[in-house]
Amino acid sequence: MYRIASRLASSIGSSASKKQLSSRVTYSRSYVAKDINFGVGARAAMLQGVNEVAEAVKVTMGPKGRHVIIEKSKDGVTVAKSIKFKEKAKSVGADLVKQVANATNTATGDGTTCATVLTQAILVEGCKSVSAGVNVMDLRSGINIAVGGVLSDLKKRALMISTPEEITLVATISANGEREIGEMIARAMGKAGKHGVITVTDGNTLDNELEVVEGMKLARGYISPYFITDQKTQK
Numbered sequence: 001m002y003r004i005a006s007r008l009a010s011s012i013g014s015s016a017s018k019k020q021l022s023s024r025v026t027y028s029r030s031y032v033a034k035d036i037n038f039g040v041g042a043r044a045a046m047l048q049g050v051n052e053v054a055e056a057v058k059v060t061m062g063p064k065g066r067h068v069i070i071e072k073s074k075d076g077v078t079v080a081k082s083i084k085f086k087e088k089a090k091s092v093g094a095d096l097v098k099q100v101a102n103a104t105n106t107a108t109g110d111g112t113t114c115a116t117v118l119t120q121a122i123l124v125e126g127c128k129s130v131s132a133g134v135n136v137m138d139l140r141s142g143i144n145i146a147v148g149g150v151l152s153d154l155k156k157r158a159l160m161i162s163t164p165e166e167i168t169l170v171a172t173i174s175a176n177g178e179r180e181i182g183e184m185i186a187r188a189m190g191k192a193g194k195h196g197v198i199t200v201t202d203g204n205t206l207d208n209e210l211e212v213v214e215g216m217k218l219a220r221g222y223i224s225p226y227f228i229t230d231q232k233t234q235k
Contacts, residue, residue: 061113097120126139180208191210
């Protein structure tokens, strides 16, 4: 993530010994510039970054989640991306949380705060176990086994939503508590059906609008503007 660039200068007529000395000095500078941490110190510094990001993100969790002033947002991945540290070790820990939030957002579009809270809990307890002498690979295997059990239990507890009111409740939470948006999404899903396509675009008025288009929409024109060779005739 961090790139260390070193400049090599050579002068005409310099001796081989000078070249060798210059090379050694450059390598030495490159080595000193790197920040290398091991063991307990590395874990502690990384965990500090994880905790600071997670503490800022977790307050946005759930339907009654609070806003975070830095971004005026209660979206987990947005808050996580906004936090940066000067210390490299803390940045590594923060980046771990951001990767989890980004992956969750890409896969589901929601649940980033929950994923962040779970990540913090796993890392905190994992570091405690490693410090107590637990083998790292055994710990990893145990986490994977636990994940399988949790997923199986969640599937049993999951409730399929189908009614407009249930859809409204879920959509309202994702819309930061905006009931009007939640109801509009429920109406859109009711009109489009389970396998329909719903798109969201910026409007030109102050009111939210729902438009239903029957049939199939096909794009027309050139796939790329670079196919146009005559700008006047657009051909």
